[in-house]
Amino acid sequence: MSGVRTTCPYCGVGCGVLVTPDGAGNASVKGDPDHPANYGRLCSKGTALGETLGLEDRILTPVIGASAASWDAALDLVADRFATAIREHGPDSVAFYLSGQMLTEDYYAANKLIKGYIGTANVDTNSRLCMASSVAGHKRAFGADTVPGAYEDLDQADLVVLVGSNLAWCHPVLYQRLVAAKKARGTKVVVVDPRRTATCDIADLHLALASGSDAALFNAALVALADRDAVDETYVARHVTGFDAALASARASDPAMTGLPVSDLAMFLDWFTTTERVVTVYSQGINQSSSGTDKVNAILNCHLASGRIGRPGMGPFSVTGQPNAMGGREVGGLANMLACHLELENPAHRDAVQGFWNSPAMPDKPGLKAVELFDAVAQGQIKALWVIHTNPAVSMPDADAVARAIKGCDFVVVSDVTQTDTTRLADVILPATAWGEKSGTVTNSDRTISRQRPFLPAPGQARDDWRMIADVAARMGWCDAFGWSNAGDVFAEYAALSGIAGDLGRDFDISGLVQADYDALPPTRWPVSAQRQGGRFFAQGGFFTPDQRARMLPITPRLPVAKTAPHYPFRLNTGRVRDQWHTMTRTALSPRLNQHIAEPFLEIHPDDAATLGLAPATLARVTSPQGAAILRVAITDRVQRGQVFAPMHWTGETAPTGRVDALVAAVTAPFSGQPESKASVVALTALSPAWYGFAVSVGPQTPDAAYWARARHAGGWRSELAGTDVPDDWEAYSRALFNLPDATCLSVEDRVRGTHRLALMEGGRTLAALFAAPDPVQLARGHLAAQVGQAGAALLAGRPGAGMVDPGPTICACLNVGLNTITAAIAAQNLISVEDIGTALQAGTSCGSCRPELAALLAGRLEAAE
Incomplete structure (x- = not known):
């Protein structure tokens, strides 16, 4: 092919x-x-x-201060400032902050430099924000960060329990595997989530438990396994320690903490204890918690007690959020690990790695985890910081404080592809190659190593990350140790080190790939060694503890640390939306992906909205002890009373008042150091702006308003706006907004309604238009975005004219099918199923993540017809 x-x-x-x-x-x-x-x-x-893939907004040259610089000048400065900090303040005065978007080879180079040559463990990764609790839970139970199962288990399970995982939107391809299994073999699906998500569309049971009470649920499951003779006593006797203490602790906890109806809890326990092939999939809802590690171990306890681990169709399964979160974990990208799942605090492991690297130094204690690291930056303990492919000024909890810390650091270098909130705080910016330009490997959630291969040339002066790191290392005096010629050389060295880890009894061993054809490397599940090839772990024991037995731990459930109070009465849950990714540096480039949800929003229960006087599509000011945000109001019973939900994607580049992580408290789990991103406390008030607006244009926009959210569309840009003061001159405001000082302005004003419609035109074409009103503006936004730059003054009508069709907001982003198109087809063709819609319009036939929305449209039509 x-x-x-x-x-x-x-x-x-x-x-x-x-x-x-x-x-x-x-x-x-x-x-x-x-x-x-x-x-x-x-x-x-x-x-x-x-x-x-376009080069708009790409960083194409090194930058020192605000000026373009040569690579030699930039690298010399980075090496000098890091060396000076180390000489004057010691190796712990410098730090790296890495990313799950880095390739494994880049991660390896960074880890080797900072741990083996600089001599500090102050290197952490944004994977700390999403998967650290799973790492810690695996290590406590298994002795290593081992994922026991494989994706095939989803195909073979009879019961899949999704815990804190909106699989339909966050891992849609796995969701479709589960949909197929459900259709083929009748797989039951349980969704455990305080919020009703798109994934609930396929749930046989939705357990809308109290926020943070997951450990109490799985403690109840452990008790039920024991009381119903569902414990695999042979497996426990041969391969597990700690069963009695874990069960005693589970008996001491109260299932009522979950807040679940007795009948729902009973149904879950019946299914969980009587089904042999059970997979428990968990993700951020478990991990992003101040007790996340305990939640992970509560899940692992149940699978260890029942022996349902490492066999087809059964086991605990952590699904990771980032493309190479697993690779970063394997290569020691976390502050408390060494490469190849070796232990930083184990002297034999340290000596083995240092001997292999022939390096001058090796830290003997963990470094600073992400939240601790930026606290140290704020306190002036970190004198030089290197951030690679991540945006902590937006994505870290208490993001405003993190941004201030970075700004105040003595020396900051950022390697990235485009300008971000974080690059704007850097002393040196290094232009990195992007996806499509770089060569390397990534590891996915089921331990499969895959190649990323370049298909585009590196633009401008962009360089691979491993090359930048090696160039800095050479300038610091370690040229020979970092003398790789290409990414394949880095991988081969890494694979060779893994053989030493295998000899030391560790799980991660890919030494069989040392001589592999790197360019032709097929997807390969580790381990790959003379002793073992891929497969599952732990069906026959063989854990990576000193006695090779798994550890069950006594778990005492604990609700979120922060308590709601009269001045902060709501619990904030954060997460993702279907068509955006992290801080949108890539997805925001796609007009198609911006059409589904184009601005930050806040889900709130109808009863809470009524109490606060919040109406649909208005704006709410959200405040916490850490910061504030302004978000669009979405009133829905998907959330419970007293809880609100907001996505975390928007930044200072796309919606400066929508930076949701500015609200999140920097509370972390004691074992994993992972922040609690699902349970901060907030207060809500109506913003009540003087005006709302919608702007659409061919060229870029520079919004000036109390609230704005900007997105690309196929013909240019669109923005949602709101202001606390009405402009004195709407024409002047529009010209400044659109950077069109000389265009012809056509203005329509309705003084009774207080509305303003302005078009800036050239040669009979509307280049930009602004629609403003005292209330949220009702317009055919998709139509306006499609017509700007082509239509004339008729665009000011805000809706399609005779003979023109408005497809409406995009529902199926894969195939670009809009709401109005779908509802019209449902009515005209009497469509009664999601499959019917797929046949008629193709909507929902690609990735399938829009199928829950299609089902909701059908349900709404049926309700209206009754």
Whole structure:
């Protein structure tokens, strides 16, 4: 099959893609039918990858201060400032902050430099924010950060329990595997989540438990396993320690903490204890908690007690959020680990790694975890900081404080692809290669290593991350140790080190790939050694503890640390939306992905909204002890009373008052150091702006308003706006907004309604239009975005004219099918199922993550007809 085989750069599913460049800097992208992670399927984000390859906003040259610089000047400065800090303040005065978007080879180079040569463990990664609790839970129970199962278990299970995982939106390709299994073999699905998400569309049971009470639920499951003779006593006797203490602790906890109806809890316990093939999938709802590690171990306790681990169709399964979160964990990218799952605090492991590297130094204690690291930056303990491919000024909890800390640091270097909130705080910016330009490997959630292969040339002066790190290391005096010629050399060294780890009894061993054809490397699940090839772990024991027995731990459930109070009465849950990724540096480039949800929002229960006087589509000011945000109001019973939900994607570049992590408290789990991102306390008030607006234009916009959210569309830009003061001159305001001082202005004003419609025109075409009103503006936004730059003054009508069709807001982003198109087809063709819609319009037939919304549209029509 033609095309370059590579790997999607988004979530931890690790889908294979086939890319065909067009020779002009663009490419077509489709799923790789031979890749075992996706077998040709892609989600909406993967499908739109070809729209994200342009060079607009790319950093193409090194920057020192505000000026372009040569690579020699930039690298000399980085090496000098780090060396000076180390000489004057010691190695612990410097730090790296890495990212799950880095390739394994880049991660390895950074880890080798800072731990083995600089001599500090002050290196952490944004994976600390999403998967550290799973790492800690695995290590406590298994003795290593081992994922026991594989994606095939989803195909073979009879019961899948999804805990804190909105699989339909966050891992759509895995969701589709589960949909297929449910259809083929009747797999039961339980969703455990305080919020009703799109994933609940396939749930046989939704357990809307009290926020943070997951450990109490799984303690109840452990008790039920014991009381119903469902414990695998042979497996426990041979392979497990700590069962009695874990069970005693489980008996002491109260299932009522979950807040679940007795009948729902009973049904879950019946299914969980009587079904042999059970997979428990868990993600951020478990991990992002101040007791996240205990929640993980409560889940692991149940699978260890029942022996349902490491066999087909059964086991605990942590699904990762980032494309190479697993690779970062394997390579020691966390502050408390060494490469290849070796232990930093184990002298034999330290000596083995230092001997292999022949390095001058090796720390003997863990470094600063992410939250601690930026606290140390704020306190002046970190004198030089290198941030690679992540945006902590937006994504860290208490993000405003983190941004201030970075700004105040003596020396900050950031390697990235585009300008972000964090690059704007840097002393040196280094232009990095992006997906499509770099060569390396990533590891997905089920331990499959896949190649990322370049299909575009590196633009401008962009360089690979491992190369930058090696260049700095050479300038610090360690040229020979970092003398790799290409990414394949880095991988071969890493694979060789893993052989030493295997000899020391560790799980991660890919020494069988040392001599592999790197360019042709197929998707390969580790381990790969003379002793073992892929497969599952722990069906026959063999844990990575000193006695090779797993540890069950006594778990005492604990609700979130922060308490609601009269002045902060709501619990904030944060998460993701279907078509955006992290802080949108890639997905925001795609007009298609911006059409589904174009601005930050706040889900609130109807009763709470009524109490606060919040109306749909108005704006709410959200405050916490850490910060504030302004978000669009979405009134829905998907959330429980007293709880609100907001997505975390928007930044100072796209919606400066929508930076949700500015609200999140920097509370962390004691074992993992992972922040609690699902349970901060907030207060809500109506914003009551003087005006609302919608702006659409061919060229860029520079909004000046109390609230704005900006997004690309196929013909240019669109913005939602709101202001606390009405402009004295709407024409002057529009010209400044659109940067069109000389265009002809056509203005329509309705003084009775207080509305204003302005079009800036040139040659009979509308280049930009602004619609303003005292209330949220009702317009055909998709129509306006499609027509700007083409239509004339008729655009000011705000809706399609005779003979023109408005497809409405996009529902199916993969195939670009709008709400109005779908509802019209449902009515005209009497469609009664999601499959009918797929047949008529193709909507929902690609990644399938829009199928819950299609089902909701059908349900709404049926309710209206009754």
